[in-house]
Amino acid sequence: MNPLELAEAEPGPAFTVTLDGREIDALPGQTVAAALWAAGVTSWRTTRGEGRPRGVFCGIGVCFDCLVTVNDRPGQRACLVPVRPGDAIRTQEGTGHER
């Protein structure tokens, strides 16, 4: 059983967003982080110093590990930001302001 079945979820129609240009499906009500997890993606940022991959850590907006660039706005916390149809999500390098 998956979590959607467990909660007997009947979400509205899925829509498409892009991650670095690649199309992925997202559901209404999901955060950017939830949509990426559902698509099998667990990292979407590299650190400023060592260039190490990061994704969700605290899941509640405290740790800032899940920063991501959404529609050209870097530094968004993926665990808080709702995903919207047509969002262009980009993996974020460093602060996201560097390129």
Add this chain to the structure above:
Amino acid sequence: MNAEEPRLAVIGAGPAGLAAALAAAGRGVRVTLVDSAEAPGGQFYRQPSAGLGARRPEALHHQWRTWRRLREGLDQYIAAGRVGHRADHHVWCVEREPEGFTVHALLGPEQEKPAVVHADAVLLATGGYEKVLPFPGWTLPGVVTAGGAQAMLKGGLVVSGRTAVVAGTGPLLLPVATGLAGAGVTVAALVESADPKALVRRAGALAGRADKLAEGAGYARELLRRRVRTLVRHTVVEAHGTDRLTAVTVAALDAEGRVRPGTERRTPCDTLAVGHGMLPHTDLAEALGCRIIGPNVHVDEEQRTDVPGVWAAGETTGIGGAALALAEGHIAGRSAAARLRGRDPDPREWAAAAKSRAALRGFFATLDSVYAPPAHWTEQVTDATVVCRCEEVTAGAVREAVGELGAGDVRTVKLLTRAGMGWCQGRVCGPAVAGIAGCPESVGRRPFARPVPLGVLADQNGDQAEAR
């Protein structure tokens, strides 16, 4: 509604904030409930987002009936105009003024647009967040906090992989492991560093809360039924992988809390949900000048802080779970309502809640003494292990700051290494830096509870100048 009625701002819509808002609103106070989430409930009653259309949201929850009662009460007071619910409001500062308080918030997930709420008194119900101590590999994607795994599951109905290990210490690990297992994740092991049998030796202190023990036993049965292997007096010593988690190494602990050499075993997994207890959110209280004792906001019998007009309830006054938060919120709301209307409250009105509060505080003090991280956890932290995740400061750098550079406190370690200077402002690495440095933990003393755009601060001054 009477415009002369006193106004109370309740910050946080979890169990404590909801109980407080309902208690105050029912006693002639206009309440503004200010909360960062889209929907009320806090972390404990976090719901699947409305867009997901969950017909059975209770499948991932417990104490659902209590939640329904709170939710119905809130809806009734909102409909009657007695409570205003400000969702998506991220409070960054509460300002004390001669005529009351101004609550400053930022709107929405992007947190750039400002909003203010004025009130005669404030009630801080800001909750807590999870403490995680570092170990090699803990920054790999796939390693999440236990509470984070639960939040993503409850709120987004998602999991990060197929096979999880749940590890660390504390009562939260049980619902997280059962939650993940129920949602179809193979839980390869539940790894608890403490020995819950120690609870039996303290049975006297726990006897008053048979319901809480039954809750724990219920989780244990569920894990058994799902054939989840439970290892007590064990700890994760390393998370493996290059770009994401592929396995963890778990080892047994000896009586002193040291890893027993030769007991290491490797378990393949793609998710590690890990936690070492909880920490209270105290930023707003600190900035207001409330007394903080240890990690907790200090309150009196009425849940009043040391600052007149400021009450606090729930995890912010000390970690103790939802039932304690409800009792504290109920007392705080009643006390605030009476005092705001110029009366001394009669504590007999909340005798039942006070009794419950005393029993639960005792219960959690006992749990705390059992569920402590392994005494020698720092021995497993290699010099190359990142301790401050934001600034990528290693344990080696922290040790150098203490050893060669002579830092004697956490503040000096921070100045020498940048540990705690990043985005999260030391919320995640605070206990780890203190532990590795061998220094006492100190209160953060952050002027703002979250990052604030400079433009908002500039406009704030402009608004105030205009108002004058």
